[in-house]
Amino acid sequence: xxxxxxxxxxxxxxxxxxxxxxxxxxxxxxxxxxxxxxxxxxxxxxxxxxxxxxxxxxxxxxxxxxxxxxxxxxxxxxxxxxxxxxxxxxxxxxxxxxxxxxxxxxxxxxxxxxxxxxxxxxxxxxxxxxxxxxxxxxxxxxxxxxxxxxxxxxxxxxxxxxxxxxxxxxxxxxxxxxxxxxxxxxxxxxxxxxxxxxxxxxxxxxxxxxxxxxxxxxxxxxxxxxxxxxxxxxxxxxxxxxxxxxxxxxxxxxxxxxxxxxx
Numbered sequence: 001x002x003x004x005x006x007x008x009x010x011x012x013x014x015x016x017x018x019x020x021x022x023x024x025x026x027x028x029x030x031x032x033x034x035x036x037x038x039x040x041x042x043x044x045x046x047x048x049x050x051x052x053x054x055x056x057x058x059x060x061x062x063x064x065x066x067x068x069x070x071x072x073x074x075x076x077x078x079x080x081x082x083x084x085x086x087x088x089x090x091x092x093x094x095x096x097x098x099x100x101x102x103x104x105x106x107x108x109x110x111x112x113x114x115x116x117x118x119x120x121x122x123x124x125x126x127x128x129x130x131x132x133x134x135x136x137x138x139x140x141x142x143x144x145x146x147x148x149x150x151x152x153x154x155x156x157x158x159x160x161x162x163x164x165x166x167x168x169x170x171x172x173x174x175x176x177x178x179x180x181x182x183x184x185x186x187x188x189x190x191x192x193x194x195x196x197x198x199x200x201x202x203x204x205x206x207x208x209x210x211x212x213x214x215x216x217x218x219x220x221x222x223x224x225x226x227x228x229x230x231x232x233x234x235x236x237x238x239x240x241x242x243x244x245x246x247x248x249x250x251x252x253x254x255x256x257x258x259x260x261x262x263x
Contacts, residue, residue: 061186
């Protein structure tokens with residue numbers, strides 16, 4: 001019994017207890033730090049963990065460019081007693097216009113697009129009664145013209161072949177990205193110059209750029225639309241005179257906002 005009592009009274013060394021205590025404390029600190037960081041990441045996703053003093057400036061840039069595309073909408077409206085009659089005549093006229101655009105003016109398929117097609121009833125409301133007296137068919141085609149020397153003749157030819165609804169030309173830039181990049185460069189340069197001037201005036205030092213945004217404001221497209229007096233709606237005449245079209249220019253503008261950290 002005495003030997004058993006001696007075995008039961010054995011105690012681990014004091015240094016062992018101290019080591020275990022240190023390990024438990026360090027593990028607890030690690031878990032607390034890990035939990036804290038996880039909560040911060042959850043709460044601040046997409047946000048700066050520290051508030052920074054910043055200064056924001058704006059700049060704008062403009063580039064003037066000559067239009068390279070003219071857009072014309074040519075339409076035919078036909079009213080007849082039956083849908084079949086209206087559709088047949090309307091289709092013949094529109095097909096003749098499209099054929100002339102392709103053959104006479106070399107307009108490519110990619111630059112021709114049907115923009116509208118509709119069939120609707122025509123009513124007579126006399127005597128207080130609603131009565132269908134016929135049908136109308138309307139079709140329009142959007143035409144992109146890249147050779148501006150052809151515009152006047154296209155307008156005249158479309159009217160000659162039966163167009164009775166005509167709008168345009170609207171002048172624009174087919175691919176404004178090159179001019180947009182140039183306008184953006186000017187806007188950024190203006191904003192940076194403004195930031196340096198403000199920093200000198202208020203006595204601060206500019207740090208790195210922390211935010212940037214831009215707004216594309218162009219091109220501004222002037223619309224040239226005329227009542228061409230080319231026999232629209234009243235029976236087309238042959239060899240109609242071509243109107244003189246003035247192209248003008250477009251303005252591409254970009255505005256930017258830049259934010260700097262203040263040091």
